[in-house]
Structures are given as structure tokens and as C-alpha cells.
Amino acid sequence: MHDPHSERMSGSETRAAGGLALVFAFRMLGMFMVLPVLATYGMDLAGATPVLIGLAIGAYGLTQAVLQIPFGILSDRIGRLPVIYVGLLIFAAGAALAANADSIWGVIAGRVLQGAGAISAAVMALLSDLTREQHRTKAMAMIGMSIGLSFAVAMVVGPLLTRAYGLSGLFWVTAGMALLGIFIVLLMVPRASRVLRHRESGVARQALLPTLTHADLLRLDLGIFVLHAILMASFIALPLALVEQGGLPKEEHWWVYLTALLVGFFGMLPFIIYGEKKRRMKHVLLGAVAVLLACELYFWAFGATLHALVLGTVVFFTAFNLLEASLPSLISKVAPAGGKGTAMGVYSTSQFLGAALGGILGGWLYQHYSLSGVFLGCAALALLWLGFAVTMREPPYVTSLRLPLSVAALQEAGLAERLQAVPGVADAVVVVDEAAIYIKVDTQQLDRMSLERLIEPAPVTC
Known part of the structure; x- marks a missing residue:
């Protein structure tokens, strides 16, 4: 028994938060590692075209978007653990299918199946079951950090693993990490004594309609949709631009992403601190979207040398990291009382739909209009977002x-x-x-x- 009002997380809470953060990290690492390599290595697969490469990059988003809210609701009925175990097994099966594929269609099928292991909502709900009220925000922040870290690691490790073991080896590693996630839940995560219905971490049907008709929440949903559409489309164009225009062999792309993500992470921090302290997050958001737009136009106009591409990639990831970190915080501020979990569910669905559209659109634009078409298409998406974001009210600082x-x-x-x-x-x-x-x-x-x-x-x- 522990003091319910203790200011420190208990041992079981620490194990729960750490274990579930690791599960999230391994799963997202497996999802992200293919992004920097699929456009370059995937063209060796039978039947590969730029459109189908784009579909393979974004395919996981389709099933994630469709299934993540239903899986969360199902976990309320049959328990969190069965949903998490089945989801991780589905994810591992998808990775194994992609690893055994000798054509682009096999990889697409594997990515679709990977996305069907949509356990995000169930994991967050289990975290709520296992932590006290005063520590829940801290525990959820640990998961948020694990996602950001897994993205950064994936950008570096993905190219290195693919160079050593090929695409097939990369997918086998992904399958192994999903299975490792099951053992982490079995051995490290405590069992919950109750299932907590908690509107801050799960979808409440009563809050769904107000969320879908809330103008500022819809602007933020559009924002994450566009941000991930631009990210996926850019991961078709940037690896190819580094090879075709920068003359950098695909085996050496890892150092570009490492540099961009490190500079981008530390570069975004002053802007977030300024926005929160001075209560000017709307201005920070608008500035980051404008920088994203400028980066895509810069790639289009000046991305003909390796130095130019590396500089543009560093600035791109600074703006991307800033937006990726600030948008969930804005959702929390803007969502009505008791509506945060539902707002985050709709937000995540928008994110996955954006990833799916971005991959498909990026591949189609590259196939028909080359790299310039992808960069201009991404610029048009950023301009659309900027037009909607300008009309957003300054969020309440609550x-x-x-x-x-x-x-x-x-x-x-x-x-x-x-x-x-x-x-x-x-x-x-x-x-x-x-x-x-x-x-x-x-x-x-x-x-x-x-x-x-x-x-x-x-x-x-x-």
C-alpha cells in the first residue's frame, strides 16, 4: 500500500509508465524505420512504381485511422491486455509479411496489416488504470517523449539496418521488436486492479459530436493531417533528392537525418518556452507553418546541391519538431473539460489519415511531375494550413x-x-x-x- 497523495510516483507506477513507454517506442520505431529507406531501396522490388512506393509508406495510416478508436472502445469491454497482445501480434505478423515479400504489393499488404495493430488508445487507457491522478500527466509525457525519441532513432537506425541487412532484414527486426513488446507487458507492466473510465485518456461517445463541431479543434486536426501528409510526401522526395541531386549514396543518408533531428530538437525548444511563457503559442504555430512552407519552396528552387539539401532538411525538421510537439499541447488547451481523450482520438485519426494521403500523393506527384511536383505539392498543403491557422483564436492557457x-x-x-x-x-x-x-x-x-x-x-x- 502506498500513500495516495505522495508527490513521487510509486514503484508500480514507474514500472507501468516505463514499460508502456518502451512498448510504444518499439512499435513506433518499427513503423518509422522504413520512412527514410523505402523510396530508395523499395524501387528494387518487383512491380515497384513511385505511386506504389508512396502507398507502401502511407498504407499503415489507413488501418490505424480506421481501427484505433474501435480498439480503444473494445479495450473498455474485454480488457486492455487482450487488445494490446493481439495488436502487437498483428503488428508482428504484418512486419513478417513485408519481410517475406518479393514484390511491392507484399510490402503494401504488410504495412496495412501493421497498421491494423492499432493499440495506442488501449495503451493510454491502461496507463490511466495504473497511475494516480496527480502522476498521470507525468506518465503520459514519458510516452510522448518515447514517441519523439523513437522517431529520431528510426531516422538514423533505419538506413543503417537496411544497409546491413536489406529491407527484409529491417522488417524482421521490426517484427522482433513487436514480440519484445509483448514480453515487456508480461514481465514489466503491473496488472491493473480496475478498469478506469477516464475521459482524459479515452474516447467518450458523449463528447464525440462536440469535438467534431469545435472550430478550433478542427483547425488543429487539419494541422496534424497536413503535417503528416507533408512528412510522408517529403520522405519520398528527400531520399531521392539526396541521391539524384546531392550525389549522396543511399547508404550514407543516416548522418543527414541525425544532424537534422539533433539540431531540430534543440532548435525548437526556445520557441516552445517562449510561446508558453509569453502565452503566444498561436504566433509560434503560425511561424512554424510559414517556415515549413518556405522549406518546401526552398527545396523546389534551390535543392540542387548536397549542402542546400542538408540545410533545408535541418530547418524542415526544426519546424516539424516544433509543430509535432506543440499541436498535442494545443489540443489539451482547447478541448472542453472532460473532452481531452476524445479530442486526442480524433486528432490521432487525422494524423494517420494524413500519413496515408501524404504517401499516396507524394508518390503520384513524383511519378507525374518529378521532385519539383512533390515539393510544390507540399508547399500548397502548407499554404492551405496557414490559411486556416491564421483564423484560430489564441488558445486558453489552462x-x-x-x-x-x-x-x-x-x-x-x-x-x-x-x-x-x-x-x-x-x-x-x-x-x-x-x-x-x-x-x-x-x-x-x-x-x-x-x-x-x-x-x-x-x-x-x-
């Missing part, structure tokens, strides 16, 4: 809280309305079947004493 309620507090009429009158409380909603209230607060303005007087906390059991 933090989401979920507070358990006693039986007496649940029976009070108008509790949410009285809470919204407390200085610093932006939104509040009572969810009776969870015996909890979700509130969004501006910590700089919050009157904590007034808040605590209104809410009689439920007794905590452990």
Missing part, C-alpha cells in the same frame, strides 16, 4: 484536472456552474458515472481555496 467527488458532492445541483464562477476556472463538467468532475483551470488566476471549499473530495482507497 490545465486539465480530474477530481473525485463524494456522494454528497455528486448530489449537489449546479456544482459545475458554481465552480465555473471561481476565478481561474474556465470550464467544468460533472460525470456522474465516474463520480468525478473535470475542470480546466488557469493556474495563474486560480483561487484554490474557493475551489477546495466547493469540492468535498471522495475518500481515496488503495
Whole structure:
């Protein structure tokens, strides 16, 4: 038994967060490692065309987009672990199918099957089951960092593994990592004593319609859709440009991505700190989208030498990393109280759909209009996003809280309305079947004493 109010994560919480972060990292590593190599090595496969290479790059996004919300809902009914185990087995089977393929169609089928192992929502829900309220944001941040790190590692390790073992070997490594994920869940992740219905980490049907009709959330969904469409299309054009225009052998591309991602990671940090501290995240977002647009035009106009391509790639990944890190934070700020999990579910679906479209569109543009067509197409997408993002309001600078309620507090009429009158409380909603209230607060303005007087906390059991 541990102190329910402890400021430190317990051993079981640390194991849960660390283990599930590793599962996420291995899975995403397997998904991302093919991006920098498929456009160059994939052309050796039977039947390969640029359009089909693009489809292979983005194919996983189609099944991810369709299945991730249903898998999350299924995990509420049959349990988190069965969904996670089956999802990882499906992912491993997809990787094995792609590894055994001797044609581009086999790789496409493998990537589609990989995407069908859509366990993101189930993993996040299990994390909520295994962590206390005050540590949940910290645990979810660990998973977020693992995804970012896996992307960076994949850009470097993917080309190195493919150089050593070929595309087939790369997919076998991916299958092995998925199976390793199963053993991590079995041996490292504690068993949950309860299934928690939690609107901050799962999709709530009641919140789906408000999410789909919320103008600023839709602008952010469009943003992640376009960002990943540009990323996938760029991973058709950039590897080919490095070979065709930069004269860099495909076996040596890893150092370009390593340089770009390292500089990009440290380059984005001052902008995020500035945006959050000065409460100007809209301006930071608009600036990053404008830089993304400028990068695509730069590739089109000046990307004829290796130095120019490396410089453009470094700036591109600085803007990409900044947008990838700030968009989920903006979703959390903009989503209504109790709607964050649903908003993130729709956001993730938009991200995967963007990846699918970007791969297909990038391949089609390259096949018909060469590299210039891909770069101009990506520039057009960035311009579309910029046009919608300009009309977005500055987001509220609020933090989401979920507070358990006693039986007496649940029976009070108008509790949410009285809470919204407390200085610093932006939104509040009572969810009776969870015996909890979700509130969004501006910590700089919050009157904590007034808040605590209104809410009689439920007794905590452990």
C-alpha cells in the first residue's frame, strides 16, 4: 500500500509508465524505420512504381485511422491486455509479411496489416488504470517523449539496418521488436486492479459530436493531417533528392537525418518556452507553418546541391519538431473539460489519415511531375494550413484536472456552474458515472481555496 497523495510516483507506477513507454517506442520505431529507406531501396522490388512506393509508406495510416478508436472502445469491454497482445501480434505478423515479400504489393499488404495493430488508445487507457491522478500527466509525457525519441532513432537506425541487412532484414527486426513488446507487458507492466473510465485518456461517445463541431479543434486536426501528409510526401522526395541531386549514396543518408533531428530538437525548444511563457503559442504555430512552407519552396528552387539539401532538411525538421510537439499541447488547451481523450482520438485519426494521403500523393506527384511536383505539392498543403491557422483564436492557457467527488458532492445541483464562477476556472463538467468532475483551470488566476471549499473530495482507497 502506498500513500495516495505522495508527490513521487510509486514503484508500480514507474514500472507501468516505463514499460508502456518502451512498448510504444518499439512499435513506433518499427513503423518509422522504413520512412527514410523505402523510396530508395523499395524501387528494387518487383512491380515497384513511385505511386506504389508512396502507398507502401502511407498504407499503415489507413488501418490505424480506421481501427484505433474501435480498439480503444473494445479495450473498455474485454480488457486492455487482450487488445494490446493481439495488436502487437498483428503488428508482428504484418512486419513478417513485408519481410517475406518479393514484390511491392507484399510490402503494401504488410504495412496495412501493421497498421491494423492499432493499440495506442488501449495503451493510454491502461496507463490511466495504473497511475494516480496527480502522476498521470507525468506518465503520459514519458510516452510522448518515447514517441519523439523513437522517431529520431528510426531516422538514423533505419538506413543503417537496411544497409546491413536489406529491407527484409529491417522488417524482421521490426517484427522482433513487436514480440519484445509483448514480453515487456508480461514481465514489466503491473496488472491493473480496475478498469478506469477516464475521459482524459479515452474516447467518450458523449463528447464525440462536440469535438467534431469545435472550430478550433478542427483547425488543429487539419494541422496534424497536413503535417503528416507533408512528412510522408517529403520522405519520398528527400531520399531521392539526396541521391539524384546531392550525389549522396543511399547508404550514407543516416548522418543527414541525425544532424537534422539533433539540431531540430534543440532548435525548437526556445520557441516552445517562449510561446508558453509569453502565452503566444498561436504566433509560434503560425511561424512554424510559414517556415515549413518556405522549406518546401526552398527545396523546389534551390535543392540542387548536397549542402542546400542538408540545410533545408535541418530547418524542415526544426519546424516539424516544433509543430509535432506543440499541436498535442494545443489540443489539451482547447478541448472542453472532460473532452481531452476524445479530442486526442480524433486528432490521432487525422494524423494517420494524413500519413496515408501524404504517401499516396507524394508518390503520384513524383511519378507525374518529378521532385519539383512533390515539393510544390507540399508547399500548397502548407499554404492551405496557414490559411486556416491564421483564423484560430489564441488558445486558453489552462490545465486539465480530474477530481473525485463524494456522494454528497455528486448530489449537489449546479456544482459545475458554481465552480465555473471561481476565478481561474474556465470550464467544468460533472460525470456522474465516474463520480468525478473535470475542470480546466488557469493556474495563474486560480483561487484554490474557493475551489477546495466547493469540492468535498471522495475518500481515496488503495
